[in-house]
Amino acid sequence: MKLDSRISAxxxxxxxxxxxxxxxRLAAHGxxxxxxxxxAEVGExxxxxxxxxxxxxxxxxxxxVDAGFAKSRAAIGQERILVNCAGTGNAVKTASRDKTTGxxxxxxxxxxxxxxxxxxxxxxxCIAKSAAGMLTLDLLDGERGAIVNTASVAAQDGQMxxxxxxxSKAGVVGMTLPxxxxxxxEGIRVNTILPGIFDTPLxxxxxxxxxxxxxASVPFPKRLGDPDEYAALAEAMLTIGYFNGESxxxxxxxxxxxx
Numbered sequence: 001m002k003l004d005s006r007i008s009a010x011x012x013x014x015x016x017x018x019x020x021x022x023x024x025r026l027a028a029h030g031x032x033x034x035x036x037x038x039x040a041e042v043g044e045x046x047x048x049x050x051x052x053x054x055x056x057x058x059x060x061x062x063x064x065v066d067a068g069f070a071k072s073r074a075a076i077g078q079e080r081i082l083v084n085c086a087g088t089g090n091a092v093k094t095a096s097r098d099k100t101t102g103x104x105x106x107x108x109x110x111x112x113x114x115x116x117x118x119x120x121x122x123x124x125x126c127i128a129k130s131a132a133g134m135l136t137l138d139l140l141d142g143e144r145g146a147i148v149n150t151a152s153v154a155a156q157d158g159q160m161x162x163x164x165x166x167x168s169k170a171g172v173v174g175m176t177l178p179x180x181x182x183x184x185x186e187g188i189r190v191n192t193i194l195p196g197i198f199d200t201p202l203x204x205x206x207x208x209x210x211x212x213x214x215x216a217s218v219p220f221p222k223r224l225g226d227p228d229e230y231a232a233l234a235e236a237m238l239t240i241g242y243f244n245g246e247s248x249x250x251x252x253x254x255x256x257x258x259x
Contacts, residue, residue: 001080001146001238003029009081010072012036012059012126015043017200018150019085021227022234023050026081034072034079036065036086036126052076059086059122060114069129078137080145082130083234087119087150087168091161112164119168123149127179127190134188143187143241148234149176151194153249157256169194173247180245189244191237196251198225218252225250 001007009026013019014035023033023046033052037043040056047054053075055068072079095106127147134145151172158166173192180190197203197214203224215223233250237243 001143001241002141003031003235003239005030005032006140007081008032008034008072008076008079009083010034010036010069010079010126010130011083011085012057012122013085013087013150014083015039015046015054017085017202018195018198018227018230019083020046021231022083022085022148023052025228025231025235026083027052031081032076034068034076036068036072059126060117062125065125065129069133073133078133079130080134080137080140081238082126082145082147084123084126084147084149086122086126088115089119089152089154089162089165090115091159092164093161094163107163115164116168116171119165120171123172124175131179131183131186131188135186139187143189145187146189146238147179147191148237149190149192150230151192151247153194153196153251153254153256155194155247156249159256160259176247177245184244189237189241191243191245192247193230193233193237194247194249194251195230196225196249196254198227198230200227217257218254221252223252225252 009031011019011023014023015037027033027050035043035047035054036057043054055071057064057068092107137144149172152169154162154166155169155173176192
């Protein structure tokens, strides 16, 4: 797919971090971009900078997702690109014992369900609705659209406390090929990126000592990932027509330790 002003894109989680970097890279090619995010203040400002549109969307809420697509399509047209960066995580052991009181507790199941709803079902919700919209388009340069999802290296080597997060991201990896096969006859490609440790707003609030330790744990290069490196891989997945049905780690060769 050639990235230019003929193309519209939706980026979920687009107000910051990996999503914002991807939105900037797409806009630099002339692509018209819609940002789906919860943070209206930051999202509106970035959309204005990019000449795009901001849609306040909770990906777990079907009505908000529908409204977001309706708003973006009215403003910039039916998207040919969807990049899913909306997601969250937490760290809670499956079952544990309080070191002080000895009280035994297990992972709160509502929290587990919330992670799955955001990271996995929210991603699929956006894919299904975007793909249905793409089916209304004519072929352009041999294809109708392309989708990039965000998983995590935790899909393959999750750490202690990451059962929900790892399950949600492994689900994204697991559905990539079946969705690519579902959409192959319609000229829509689907790929997934598994980022390692990236310098995103979530990490920027961490103490410098923690960030330095995380960077040192990466085999090479010994630093945190740059969100624009994620955006560059997303760009490759979008522009290389033979890139389909793949899930690719972007992690400096790190393999996460148990803790």
